[in-house]
Amino acid sequence: xxxxxxRGNPTPEELAAALAVVRVRAAAAAATPSGAEGPRDAWSDxxxxxxxxxxxxxxxxxxxxxxxx
Numbered sequence: 001x002x003x004x005x006x007r008g009n010p011t012p013e014e015l016a017a018a019l020a021v022v023r024v025r026a027a028a029a030a031a032t033p034s035g036a037e038g039p040r041d042a043w044s045d046x047x048x049x050x051x052x053x054x055x056x057x058x059x060x061x062x063x064x065x066x067x068x069x
Contacts, residue, residue, distance in 0.1 A: 003019065010018070 003022065005015070
């Protein structure tokens with residue numbers, strides 16, 4: 001793996017910190033089985049927003065399109 005600084009003048013400490021992050025991320029990616037996703041956060045789950053019920057058309061139906069319940 002070749003890493004090249006293209007802009008700036010990092011201190012040895014900054015460069016060591018950046019390389020440590022890259023090495024940890026590479027090790028984590030190598031340890032994860034291919035095709036496997038990490039745990040999905042509840043806030044990013046589309047089912048949280050789109051409920052199973054379809055809103056009934058009416059004057060206030062737009063208020064029920066986003067909030068489940």
